[in-house]
Amino acid sequence: MMGNISRRNFLSAIGAMGALGAAGAMGTMTGCAPKVLNAPELPDTGTAYAAQEGEVVLSDGTVWRGTPPEIAALGGSTMPLEELNRRRKEYVDAQTEWVKEDGTVVPAAYVKMRALIHTHGFGCGEGLNDAMFERMMDTFTEEQVEAYLDMPWGVEFTVNEYYHKCRKEGIERTYEECKELCEFFSEKTYLPFRTRNEGRTYNIPGFAEGVNTYTYCDEYYADPENFVWPLLGSMGLAEDHALSGTPVFMSVPLNKDVVSEESELLAYDDFDQVIRDHEYIAVQPCSCRYETYVFECHEKGEPFPTFKDFATGEFTDYRDNNGDCIETCLALGDDAEYLVSLGLGRRITQEEALEIVQRARDAGFILHCLYGKEHAWACMCNPKVCGITAQWEAGAATLGGWEELQEQSVAFNHRSHYELEVDLTECITCGTCAGRCPMGAITMDGMGGSPQVTDYLCQRCGQCAYVCPQKARKLVKRPDDEIPELPHQLEDDYNLKAAWRFEHNLIGRDNARESLAHF
Numbered sequence: 330m331m332g333n334i335s336r337r338n339f340l341s342a343i344g345a346m347g348a349l350g351a352a353g354a355m356g357t358m359t360g361c362a363p364k365v366l367n368a369p370e371l372p373d374t375g376t377a378y379a380a381q382e383g384e385v386v387l388s389d390g391t392v393w394r395g396t397p398p399e400i401a402a403l404g405g406s407t408m409p410l411e412e413l414n415r416r417r418k419e420y421v422d423a424q425t426e427w428v429k430e431d432g433t434v435v436p437a438a439y440v441k442m443r444a445l446i447h448t449h450g451f452g453c454g455e456g457l458n459d460a461m462f463e464r465m466m467d468t469f470t471e472e473q474v475e476a477y478l479d480m481p482w483g484v485e486f487t488v489n490e491y492y493h494k495c496r497k498e499g500i501e502r503t504y505e506e507c508k509e510l511c512e513f514f515s516e517k518t519y520l521p522f523r524t525r526n527e528g529r530t531y532n533i534p535g536f537a538e539g540v541n542t543y544t545y546c547d548e549y550y551a552d553p554e555n556f557v558w559p560l561l562g563s564m565g566l567a568e569d570h571a572l573s574g575t576p577v578f579m580s581v582p583l584n585k586d587v588v589s590e591e592s593e594l595l596a597y598d599d600f601d602q603v604i605r606d607h608e609y610i611a612v613q614p615c616s617c618r619y620e621t622y623v624f625e626c627h628e629k630g631e632p633f634p635t636f637k638d639f640a641t642g643e644f645t646d647y648r649d650n651n652g653d654c655i656e657t658c659l660a661l662g663d664d665a666e667y668l669v670s671l672g673l674g675r676r677i678t679q680e681e682a683l684e685i686v687q688r689a690r691d692a693g694f695i696l697h698c699l700y701g702k703e704h705a706w707a708c709m710c711n712p713k714v715c716g717i718t719a720q721w722e723a724g725a726a727t728l729g730g731w732e733e734l735q736e737q738s739v740a741f742n743h744r745s746h747y748e749l750e751v752d753l754t755e756c757i758t759c760g761t762c763a764g765r766c767p768m769g770a771i772t773m774d775g776m777g778g779s780p781q782v783t784d785y786l787c788q789r790c791g792q793c794a795y796v797c798p799q800k801a802r803k804l805v806k807r808p809d810d811e812i813p814e815l816p817h818q819l820e821d822d823y824n825l826k827a828a829w830r831f832e833h834n835l836i837g838r839d840n841a842r843e844s845l846a847h848f
Contacts, residue, residue, distance in 0.1 A: 385412050396832060403813035404574035404739040408828035414482050416831045417448045421478070423837075429459040438474040439465050443560050445478060446519075448836060449823040450535025451573035454562025455838050464559040468517060476502065476510050477519070483824050485523060485530040518543035518671065523663040535823045536560055537570070538577060538699060538706070546616075546636040546673055550623045565838065571724030574829030575813060575822075576740040578697040578708065578717045580788040582747060582804050583690050587791030589750060589803035597815055598746055600696050603661070603704055604682045611665035612685065613674035614639050615658045617714040618649040625650055640675045651713055653692065657685055659707040664819065685709070693767050695790040703818040712767050718788070731785040745789035746812050747804040753779060755801035762793035762802060 384394040387409060396407045424444045427435040439462050447453045453461075469477070479500055480491055492507040511531050514520035519540055520531045534540050540560065549556045570577060581598040588594045596602060604610065614636060626633040634644045639656055647655045659682055660668045668674040689696065689709030697717050699706040712718045721741060725734040734741050758778045763771040770786035771793060773779070780793075794802040806812075816822040830836045 385409075387411050396828075399810075400813070401829075401832075402739070403811065404576075404743055404829060405813045406574065406825060406828035406832055408832060410483050410824060413824060413828050413831065417445065417482055417827070420448060420837055421445050427457055427459075427462065431459075435462045435466065436471050438471050438478065439469075441478055442469075442474045445482070445533065446536055446540060446560060447562075448827050448831075449483075449533060450538055450826050451577060452562075452566070452569045452827075452830065452836065453536040453560045454564060454566030454569060456563035456565060458563045460557050461560050461562070463557055473510065473513070476506075477514060480511075480520075480531070480533065482533055483820070483827075485525070485532050485820065487528055487530055491531075521664070521667050522670075524666060532820045533823075535826075537566075538819065539823070542706075543668070543671060543673070550620070550633075550635070553620075553624070553627070565727075567720065567723035567727040569830070569835065570720050571728060571734060571738040571741060572830070572833070572835055573740050573826045574833075575825060576700055576744045577720070577826075578706075578744075579700055580745045580790050581696050581698050582789070583696060583791040583795050587794035587804055588747070589805045592747075592803070592805040595746055595806065595812075597702050597704075598698075600686055600698070600707065601683060603698070603707065604659075604679055604686065607661040607665070607679075609662055609665045610677055610679060610682045611660045611668050611674035612656055612677050612682070613658050613660065613668060614655045615708065615710075617716045618651075618653055618655045618657070618711070621651070621714050622647065622649045622655055636674075637672045640669075640672055642675050649714065651711060653711055654688070657689060657709045659685065661704055661707060663703075664705040690795065693765055693792055695767055695788050695792070699819065699822075701816045701818055701822045705819040710767075718768070725785075735785060743811075743813065747789045747791075747806055749782065749787060749789055749793075750803050750805045751780070751782075752801045755799045756780065757799055757801075759798065761796050761798060765792050765796045767792055 384392050386392055388411060393407070393409055393412060396405065400407060421441045421444045424437060424440040426437045427440050429435065440457070442465065443453065443457075443461060465474075479495060479498070479502075480486065481494055486494075488504065488508045488511050491511065492502070492504045495502045495507065511520060511522075511529075515522050515531060519534065521534055521539070521543065523530045523532075534543075541558075545556070581600055582588050582594055584601065585594045585599070619636075623633055634647065638644055639647075645654075645656055649655055659665075660674055665674065665676070669676055686696070686707075686709065692709075692711075695710045695712065695715070695718075697708040697710055698704040708717065710717055721734070721744075724738060724741065725731045728734050728737055756779055758773065758780070760773050760780070762780050763773050766787075767790065768786040768788055770783045770788075771780050772783070773781075775781035789804060791804050794800075794804060816825050827836075
């Protein structure tokens with residue numbers, strides 16, 4: 330049943346995990362494989378996607394003829410917001426009431442609200458089910474949901490802009506009612522806010538890196554066995570993640586030292602600089618680490634600090650069952666402010682954040698940033714419990730194995746802006762890299778006992794380069810024409826991924842009732 334699914338594994342449970350057994354036996358893959366100096370290069374099997382044919386005439390008379398193939402091949406889309414919102418509206422308007430198995434009816438408004446959120450980011454998974462609407466109906470009235478659907482889509486908006494949109498569309502709603510609705514949905518985590526010069530702005534969020542991130546922390550962990558996930562589709566979430574065009578999280582190099590001197594560390598990939606560029610930073614428990622700790626406490630019948638307890642700053646020394654600090658997840662800028670307002674994180678200084686990052690480097694973790702220039706979230710990941718790496722595992726299972734994931738997922742092949750370069754003339758086959766790799770991607774069974782990399786496991790994190798005594802391993806920036814332009818902030822990323830999914834017919838693939846037995 331769905332209530333028994335964990336935060337870390339709710340993606341993996343959707344995939345047919347049996348496929349991982351066969352996939353795990355594969356050796357080094359081609360594709361974005363590590364480059365070996367003074368040895369034959371492995372071939373590159375790039376994946377190209379063509380945009381849909383046809384053209385769209387926008388309200389200002391300009392014509393959009395689809396995303397150019399060279400941009401689509403990198404997981405990007407040039408779809409204008411006007412066209413994206415037209416497709417969103419067409420999809421949302423097509424939703425009707427849902428009849429549960431017991432005969433009760435979920436009004437169409439709730440189905441439409443779920444559909445709207447599904448058209449942001451990589452979605453909520455395809456296929457409707459009874460459970461996904463339970464919490465929505467307990468939390469929101471049908472009238473409130475209708476008001477939510479009337480809000481601007483795909484943009485930041487103020488209360489005043491929401492009010493004037495209602496007036497323009499002939500909807501009788503006062504400014505005070507609009508303000509109350511925005512504050513209500515923001516408190517319920519379905520409408521994140523940002524502080525701008527013009528005042529507070531709001532935006533419709535996505536699911537996994539939005540509603541799910543901000544919601545249910547303490548409530549889920551208090552009773553994970555019986556918690557029912559809202560919005561979550563019956564199938565397709567792992568596939569949606571893998572086929573989102575661009576990755577949800579990207580791996581960035583540990584620091585400048587692990588990047589080749591002949592190459593460069595891009596500004597948006599410089600973890601330390603990203604932190605220095607943000608005045609407002611918050612830290613909270615890593616959900617993946619925290620979950621393993623909480624489950625252990627549940628088994629022992631012991632109490633544990635909640636997210637709100639961590640926000641007081643009195644529980645910084647708590648560790649998970651791997652011995653890792655639990656409080657390591659950083660939110661940056663606007664998202665940090667919103668997180669703190671919910672009581673789910675505490676504000677820290679840049680120096681404190683940099684100390685957390687340095688400890689993560691030294692502990693052998695992977696640095697992940699949420700895709701975009703503002704990043705919004707920065708994670709220090711131990712793959713033993715990491716949900717980010719588990720998402721790729723689930724995608725591989727869903728698509729039929731790691732080889733299929735590499736062939737079909739542009740996002741997977743662009744999960745880093747870098748490739749690993751190995752100079753075999755400098756390597757002394759000491760095995761330090763193999764012992765350090767957090768993914769277990771390196772084995773010492775290459776020619777002459779040299780290290781060999783299993784490509785689909787390698788995250789290009791640079792941990793092997795960080796400890797190599799010979800400096801024989803370095804990360805090298807991929808060619809500029811292989812690096813797509815990053816979206817500015819999280820909301821822009823929601824639109825980018827949604828446009829990709831619409832352009833490639835990935836939204837609304839299957840709305841039929843699906844069995845929940847696999848949960």
